[in-house]
Amino acid sequence: MNLTEIRVKLLKNQRDKLRGFASITIDQCLVVRDLKIIEGSNGLFVAMPSRKLCDRCPACAGKNPLRARHCGDCGARLSDGRGEMDERGRPHLYADIAHPINQEARDFVQGRVLDAYRGEFERSKQVGYVAQSFDDLDYDYLEEGAELP
Ligand SMILES: [Zn+2]
Numbered sequence: 001m002n003l004t005e006i007r008v009k010l011l012k013n014q015r016d017k018l019r020g021f022a023s024i025t026i027d028q029c030l031v032v033r034d035l036k037i038i039e040g041s042n043g044l045f046v047a048m049p050s051r052k053l054c055d056r057c058p059a060c061a062g063k064n065p066l067r068a069r070h071c072g073d074c075g076a077r078l079s080d081g082r083g084e085m086d087e088r089g090r091p092h093l094y095a096d097i098a099h100p101i102n103q104e105a106r107d108f109v110q111g112r113v114l115d116a117y118r119g120e121f122e123r124s125k126q127v128g129y130v131a132q133s134f135d136d137l138d139y140d141y142l143e144e145g146a147e148l149p
Contacts, residue, residue: 003026019117020036021036037113037117046110053092058076
């Protein structure tokens, strides 16, 4: 597998740990968007695109993300700890939309994306730098407290 194009959107001056978004093109055929570059406690890592897991409100059957505390439709208080726990005992709130099939593939994708991120970061310090255009960022994630630069 070759990643024939990697685009990185830097997010600077963030109060949270999101450092950027990336999209990758696999073998000039398939684009995967909304990879996230995140500053973790052990350095940068790449999170694959994911969607929020939802369940239905017991009062009105409205659909809500598992971490929602109140129903977005009727306002009913929703119970805590909905959904399943992962192997580390944390609630499983997101599901990957696309992901590498093994650790080797994960390391490959992550390495390439982080290289592209660091390259973009260096370019961003130069005079006349123009950020790569992204017209389809994951605004859903941004709504949760992140801000665009
Ligand atoms: Zn409801």
